[in-house]
Amino acid sequence: MTSSGGSRNEVAKGRVLLADNDTSEQQALGSFFSKVGWGCDVVDSAASLFDALASQQYDVVVTNLHMPDLSGLELLSKIRDSEDGTAVIVVSGDKNFEAAASAFDEGGVLDFIEKPIDFSILQSALDRVVQSLGQSPHSSSFVCEIAPVSIDETVTSRELAQRSVKLDIAETLFKSGKIDLHTSLKMDLAFQEAVANCLEHGNLELESVWREEFDEEGRDTFSKLKKERLQDPHYADRTVRIQIHYKDNFLEIRVHDQGNGFLPEAKEDGEDDEIRVHGRGMTIMNSVMDDVSYRDCGREVILRKKMNS
Numbered sequence: 001m002t003s004s005g006g007s008r009n010e011v012a013k014g015r016v017l018l019a020d021n022d023t024s025e026q027q028a029l030g031s032f033f034s035k036v037g038w039g040c041d042v043v044d045s046a047a048s049l050f051d052a053l054a055s056q057q058y059d060v061v062v063t064n065l066h067m068p069d070l071s072g073l074e075l076l077s078k079i080r081d082s083e084d085g086t087a088v089i090v091v092s093g094d095k096n097f098e099a100a101a102s103a104f105d106e107g108g109v110l111d112f113i114e115k116p117i118d119f120s121i122l123q124s125a126l127d128r129v130v131q132s133l134g135q136s137p138h139s140s141s142f143v144c145e146i147a148p149v150s151i152d153e154t155v156t157s158r159e160l161a162q163r164s165v166k167l168d169i170a171e172t173l174f175k176s177g178k179i180d181l182h183t184s185l186k187m188d189l190a191f192q193e194a195v196a197n198c199l200e201h202g203n204l205e206l207e208s209v210w211r212e213e214f215d216e217e218g219r220d221t222f223s224k225l226k227k228e229r230l231q232d233p234h235y236a237d238r239t240v241r242i243q244i245h246y247k248d249n250f251l252e253i254r255v256h257d258q259g260n261g262f263l264p265e266a267k268e269d270g271e272d273d274e275i276r277v278h279g280r281g282m283t284i285m286n287s288v289m290d291d292v293s294y295r296d297c298g299r300e301v302i303l304r305k306k307m308n309s
Contacts, residue, residue, distance in 0.1 A: 013130055014059035015039040019049040020091070021068055025115075029062065029091075032119055036126065046070035046078075053082050060110075060129045062122075065092035065103065073102055076109060087129045087185070091117055100280075104287030110185055112283065118211065124192065128185045131171075144176045149246040157203040158236040160195070161226075167191035167253075169246050178249070178307045186288040187305070193281040194255045194301050195240065202257030202299060203238040204229045253303040261297030 013036070018029055021044040033040040041056070043049045046067045053061075061079055065072060079088055090103050093115040100112040111125040149169055167188040174184035200206045206229075210221035229235040238258040245252045285292045291304040 013037045013126070015041070015056075016126075017049065017052050017058040017061045018042045019044070019046070019061065019063040019067060021045065021064065025064075025091075025117075029117070032122070036123065038126065046075055050078065050082060053079070053086075058086055060087045060089060060126070062089045062091060065090050065094060076103060087182070089113065089122070089125050091115060091122075100283045101287060104186070104283065110182065111189060112280070114280065116212070125189075128188060131185075146172060146176050146178070146246065148248075149244060151242070151244040153243075154239050154241045156236065157199055157238050157240065158230055160199050160240055161230050165192055165195050165242075167244070169244060169251065173251075173307060183288060186284070190285040190288050190303060191253060193284050194253065194303060195242065197281045198240050198255050198257035198259075198299075198301070200226065201262075202259030203240065204235050205259055249307040251303075251305045251307065254300060256296065256300040259299060261299045263294060263298040 016033055016038050018026065018033070018040055020026055020029065020042075026042050026044070030040050030042055041052055041058075043052055046069045049061070049063065049067070052058075063075070063079070065075070067075060070078070076088065076090070079086075087110045089111045090100075090109055091113045092100075094100075103109045103112050110128065111121070113121055113125070146169075149172075155163075170179075170184045170187040170191070173179045173187075174181055179187070201208070204226055206222055206226055208222075210225065211223075213221040215221070215224070240258075241254075241256040243252075243254040243256075282292065285301075285303060289303045289305050291302075293302045294300065295302065
């Protein structure tokens with residue numbers, strides 16, 4: 001096992017165990033963790049990973065889904081069983097969204113990030129872990145009622161790109177004892193994905209494949225066009241409407257953009273539970289919400305979840 005960063009007491013944000021047998025990925029991720037203030041230990045096998053977990057406590061495990069001596073859901077299951085309180089972030093070159101959905105269903109997986117890694121997504125995942133540090137889980141016998149919540153906010157693309165979004169009700173539900181910490185964090189992630197999709201794919205009309213297209217200076221097309229379109233009033237002045245309603249243990253989130261939509265006009269006037277949209281956002285949303293549906297040709301995504309009474 002190799003280590004980067006200082007001791008646990010010297011690290012402001014926490015400590016991560018990185019499991020990956022790709023040397024270049026080890027270097028890139030190790031450098032990133034050091035840059036953002038996390039201590040990092042590196043292992044290159046599942047056996048070394050479990051040895052490390054047995055000898056030291058970590059705030060988060062970042063692991064390749066496919067390790068040479070143990071792979072896939074069996075690896076995640078054993079991590080969950082050995083370290084129930086540790087957040088797990090999976091990084092993988094596997095674009096099989098069914099595998100990603102299964103990984104989330106393991107319970108301990110906080111995020112599933114495809115290679116090549118988008119470090120802004122990894123940063124967001126780490127921020128959620130930082131948010132959870134110091135919060136002790138509540139006993140299932142301790143459940144308190146929450147007052148109804150009703151939020152209706154409309155912001156421009158330009159404004160939304162300059163601020164962070166957070167699902168505050170998710171933390172409230174955790175603190176009240178209605179959901180566990182991982183569910184709270186994953187609900188917040190699902191909300192952020194819904195908002196990001198409406199901003200980037202809806203209002204800014206950006207295509208995911210552009211993340212893998214680079215110019216001669218090494219800039220990816222997605223980031224380049226996002227920056228340009230946030231300066232163009234045609235895209236930047238479009239709005240995203242965010243509605244959050246919670247009452248009687250039922251949460252509904254609606255996020256609506258002013259883009260072109262992606263569904264046929266025939267779907268415009270009603271919801272269709274048979275709609276199947278694939279991608280990182282849908283995988284994450286379906287992993288934690290009871291129902292995910294679209295309206296208005298895909299311009300509005302609706303997330304629903306029933307809490308324990």
